[in-house]
Amino acid sequence: MMTIALLFFFGLAIGSFLNVVVFRYTPEKKVFDGKRLGGRSRCPYCGHVLGAGELVPIVSFIIQKGKCRSCGHRLSFQYPLVELLSASAFAFLPLFLNSAYGMSGTAFFSAEAPLWYYGLVAAWVLTILTWIVITAIDLRHYVIPNELNAFLLILGVCITALLSAYHENIFPFRISFLQNFSLLFSFSDSVVLNHAGGMLFGGIFFALLVFLSRGRGMGFGDVKLALASGLILGWPDIALAIILSFVFGGIFGGVLILLRKKTMKDKIPFAPFLVLGFLLTIFFGHAIVGGYFRLFGL
Numbered sequence: 543m544m545t546i547a548l549l550f551f552f553g554l555a556i557g558s559f560l561n562v563v564v565f566r567y568t569p570e571k572k573v574f575d576g577k578r579l580g581g582r583s584r585c586p587y588c589g590h591v592l593g594a595g596e597l598v599p600i601v602s603f604i605i606q607k608g609k610c611r612s613c614g615h616r617l618s619f620q621y622p623l624v625e626l627l628s629a630s631a632f633a634f635l636p637l638f639l640n641s642a643y644g645m646s647g648t649a650f651f652s653a654e655a656p657l658w659y660y661g662l663v664a665a666w667v668l669t670i671l672t673w674i675v676i677t678a679i680d681l682r683h684y685v686i687p688n689e690l691n692a693f694l695l696i697l698g699v700c701i702t703a704l705l706s707a708y709h710e711n712i713f714p715f716r717i718s719f720l721q722n723f724s725l726l727f728s729f730s731d732s733v734v735l736n737h738a739g740g741m742l743f744g745g746i747f748f749a750l751l752v753f754l755s756r757g758r759g760m761g762f763g764d765v766k767l768a769l770a771s772g773l774i775l776g777w778p779d780i781a782l783a784i785i786l787s788f789v790f791g792g793i794f795g796g797v798l799i800l801l802r803k804k805t806m807k808d809k810i811p812f813a814p815f816l817v818l819g820f821l822l823t824i825f826f827g828h829a830i831v832g833g834y835f836r837l838f839g840l
């Protein structure tokens with residue numbers, strides 16, 4: 543319990559830092575620009591320098607009722623949301639992965655957990671944090687920074703290598719978040735081939751979309767995000783993630799058009815829907831595919 547609480551507070555602090563990264567990002571500069579990330583935090587509306595009490599994650603947002611203490615301007619919901627999501631990634635993802643991979647309930651927190659498993663869990667936490675930052679930046683700037691996609695690709699290599707080297711320590715069929723259903727779609731027993739296949743599928747599928755829509759619907763940032771995340775999730779998980787992202791992206795876009803908030807020509811950032819698809823696949827992939835099959839009496 544202590545460990546989970548500590549991880550949660552550590553995650554809140556990291557989330558607070560990620561908010562700074564997102565708010566100070568400009569498409570012309572690097573994501574982790576030391577100069578831009580240094581210096582005191584200010585209210586984006588009036589420039590008021592934030593005091594220590596205004597920098598406490600979540601708590602300050604609640605106490606100030608989501609408004610700047612100086613000018614009263616409403617603050618973005620991104621602040622508490624990114625903080626909570628990143629805290630949850632640190633505190634609860636290890637627990638979820640313990641059960642998903644069929645490791646014992648306390649594997650991650652016990653001293654006996656092997657080093658490779660700590661590496662695997664750390665790579666997943668970093669993956670989720672990167673997806674959160676990509677979502678927030680795409681929503682604000684309609685762009686996915688190259689460095690972040692490159693970082694995801696490196697994480698994909700790490701996750702694939704660790705799963706491949708230690709797959710015998712993981713509960714049977716648990717390498718895929720679709721568990722036993724992955725057998726129906728899998729073309730190979732090899733972890734490396736399945737993850738390389740996921741990367742090719744994600745990359746080629748979105749490259750075709752960009753080509754067919756002549757760059758109006760998707761951008762190359764989405765291609766790179768799908769490619770890197772395809773390596774991370776592997777086949778067939780990436781396919782379910784992409785299907786889910788189109789379901790939710792389609793519903794959302796349809797509703798906006800019906801409400802006349804957007805027209806068919808407006809740009810809608812797609813990374814948030816992709817990331818939603820990734821997360822739903824990781825946490826509910828097995829349940830979603832199972833429910834789909836039951837719906838059709840299979």
Ligand SMILES: [Zn+2]
Pocket residue numbers: 585586587588589590610611612613614615
């Ligand atoms: Zn202000």
